[in-house]
Amino acid sequence: MTQIMPVLNSFQHSSTTYINREISLLAFHQRVLAQAKDENHPLLERLNFLIIFSRNLDEFFEIRVAGLMKQIDLNSITTAPDGIPNEVILQQISENAHQAIQDQYDTLNHVLLPQLEEYGVKFIQYNNIQKKHLEWIKNYFFKQVQPVVTPISLDPAHPFPRLVNKSLNFIVTLEGKDAFGRQIELAIVPAPRSLPRIVRLPDELTNGEEHYILLSAIIQQHINDLFPGMTATGCYQFRVTRNADLTLAADVDDLAVALKDELSSRRFGRAVRLEIAHNCPDSINSYLLEQFDLDPQHLYQVDGPVNLTRLIAHFDIPELRFKPFQAVIPKALRNPHKIFEVLSKQDVLLHHPFDSFQPVINLLKEAAKDPNVLAIKQTLYRSGPDSEIVQVLAEAARNGKEVTAIIELRARFDEESNIIVANILQEAGAVVVYGIVGYKTHAKMILIVRREGEKLKRYVHLGTGNYHAGNAKMYTDYGLLSTEPDLCEDVHKIFQELTGMGRMAKSKKMFHAPFTLHAQLLQLIENEIVFAKSGQSARIIIKVNALTEPQLIAALYRASQAGVKIELIIRSICCLRPQIPDLSENITVRSIVGRFLEHTRVYYFQNGGEEKLYCSSADWMGRNLFSRVETCFPIEDKKLKKQIIEFGLLNYLKDNVRAWELDSNEQWQVVRPKKDQAAYIAQQILMEQRTITTTA
Structure with a gap:
């Protein structure tokens, strides 16, 4: 396939016109985290948003932060349109992520877990094990855990082990001598991946309530039993996140075989983040950072489980969930x-x-x-x-x-x-x-x-x-x-x-990447500029997951300067700066974060009154437009076109509860109903519409 290259133009971006994509993506994850604090959501759904944030952040470090660190390791000069050095972006990510993670654990420990206890659901960590739990924990440890756990002493014969990406581990400080008379001061205990991370306690210990004990608490409670004759003076859980991106050569003979080879190395990529218990001594923190070749900015001390995704509910309380919704068949x-x-x-x-x-x-x-x-x-x-x-x-x-x-x-x-x-x-x-x-x-x-x-x-x-x-x-x-x-x-x-x-392929109606889609989008924007300059009403509404492609952003700026009204509904990354005088004052950007993950890609152009509407598999990103095979198809049926415009676009522009708006200073502001204005939730409107249709 012929290599497709973007068409260059004279518009030069900088940090004043182009928001850094990594910072923008992290801001989206923070909007997801904000849902965990939103009391309008049911309690278990708030916990679920907290877990989604953890998963999102894992991938953010595995892919995006890993990419930045790789560029720094290679002494690569940034080619990003914002022009900000990679080191500066990495430092800002560290500051924002540390604050977000602190917020995450505060929400978990001081809001969600206490409220769950009111419903009889409790997660038992090492610091809140009760006397009545001890015998059961002892039996579980010796029957289920000890037979499969492998403690590893750290000495000249046992160097620091290779630890799998995102695996739960413990670093243990020791006193005394082992069976061979060696003075061992440190050991690593990898938590067995074959064991569940959360175990339900029997009803007789909980009066029938749903109490769960973390595997980490069970191991910590019996850490001395893994080192007979020695004394464990400290035991601290930790987790390392590694580069999980895959790199395949362009000239591979067999893609499936090459991919299998790459997958085997993903588990042991370069370390990019170290999470460790908040009470771990500085000396141990420094030791682990050295082992993983990480700077202090990559250390995250957490007050709770190092992997919150393991808190995914093993239980269900209907009144703490969203009201069930049954999708309809037309x-x-x-x-x-x-x-x-x-x-x-x-x-x-x-x-x-x-x-x-x-x-x-x-x-x-x-x-x-x-x-x-x-x-x-x-x-x-x-x-x-x-x-x-x-x-x-x-x-x-x-x-x-x-x-x-x-x-x-x-x-x-x-x-x-x-x-x-x-x-x-x-x-x-x-x-x-x-x-x-x-x-x-x-x-x-x-x-x-x-x-x-x-x-x-x-x-x-x-x-x-x-x-x-x-x-x-x-x-x-x-x-x-x-x-x-x-x-x-x-x-x-x-x-x-x-x-x-x-x-x-020469298409009659569809646009497709990497061949025609980018050029056609630029042309559609240009058409609106022509209409605006001729005094006609001109409007663009774009709903995508991400907007990062520099030329499209430049074209939208030109359209704004020409007087085109532009409304962008961007779920996650938006590198365009709206509401800048003489540049983007005619552009608004909003993000909807709600019960369902917004994923539709819809492009609307007023086109002088003869509206053009497209649905697509492609976001407005360079990778989608130049490095992927994507399709964009017109919606020509008048009834279906009206349906998408009304409910897939305008409906979301009315949302004043689940919407966030981006300002010119790169800050996302929560949208709230104005005085005497009723609350309007776009996704709720769509659910109610289907409910009415079903019962009619």
Whole structure:
């Protein structure tokens, strides 16, 4: 595939016009953390937001901070549009992250855990073990823990061990001599990865309440039993986070084999963060930092478990959860056996999770068993081996259909899962293609070819999100089901491009990266500038997960200066600075953080009154536009276009509860209802709309 390069322009960014992407991403994670403190959310949902923040921060360090540290190690000069040196950004990240983590543990220890105790749910740590627990803990330790734990003394014969990324470990200070008469002062105890990190105490100790003890507390309570004849004078839990990004050469012979080799090294990448108990002595902190080749700014002392993701609930109290919501199936698709008949007559739009993902699965199920269906082609980015879609595709292949799956093996942290999916489909007889080396296949497409009479008819599904039924319950995404001939022909050509390695597909209606999407977006912005300069009303509304691409930001600045009204709904990273006089005073930026993860990508251009509306798999980032295969498809049906504009865009611009707005100083401000203004929650409106439809 030909290397695609962005078109350069004369606009030069600096820190005054371009927000650093790493700082912006960390700010998003802090907006998620803020949900854990929001008393309007049910208690267990607040705990869940706290856990999501932990997961997000883990990945932030594994990928983004690791990338900065690698550049510093290589003495690379920053090429980021903001121009801020990597060392300065790393220091600011450290300051912001330390404050956020302090906030996180304060919220956990002083707000969430005490409130959970009021409902009979308690997490027992080492400092609150009671006398009545001791006998049970002793039995559990000797029967379940001691047989599988491996203490490692630190001496000339036993150097500091290689510890797995994000594993729970203890560093122990010792006095006395071991069985060989050696004076051992330090030891490492890795917590067995095969054991649960949280164990429920028996009812007889808790009066039937749900009390859980942390594995770390059990080990600490019996640390002396791991070193007979010696005395443990201190025991401190710690966890190291490592670089988990994967690097593949462009000339690999077998992508799957190369990926497997890289995955094995991910567990032991360069250390980027050290988390350790808050009461650990400075001498031990310094010792561990030296072992992991880290500076003090990478040390995070925490008052609680070093891995809060392990607090994920083993229990459920309905009144402490969001009120259950049942996604609906659009009326036209409620009879799955007539799905081809319905789609032959009309396009259908699905807005997940408010609309069920089941029609997509039903379409594939019908295709798998329909004798008139000849071929099924699909891209798979994050589906998983247990996915019903994967099983249906395998069934279709066994039924003699021509099944082609474009599987993106490099979907971050799902690489192993995707290799398994590829093997399942290959064994069933499907043709599996791994996409293009150097370009992740991020497009979301299904193409079904069906014989109807003397002709072949195509059916397509195009989406903004992954073919993952679980995500479709938690992420907001759009999916379009259509038989529109030009759209189907475009999808067919893109599949040929991915499997046949031929020339760039010339599309009739769709834009696709890395070829036409970036240029077309610039042109659409330019069109609005022309309308504004001619005195006409001009407006752009963009809803994406991230905005970082410098040329698009520069184009939006030019549009603002020309008088175009620009409203950006950006979930996470936004490198554009809004509300700067004479530059971006006509641009507003908001972020929605609520019950569901906002994931739709929608582009709206007023276009002189002849509105243009697109849905896409692509965010406005350089990687999406130049290093990925992405699709962008027009919504032309007037009813569906109105539906997306009203409920997918304007609805979110009205939100005054779950919205945050970005100011010119790079600060995100919570939006609250004005005096005499009713509370408005966009996601709640969409849920209520589906509830009314279902009960009508």
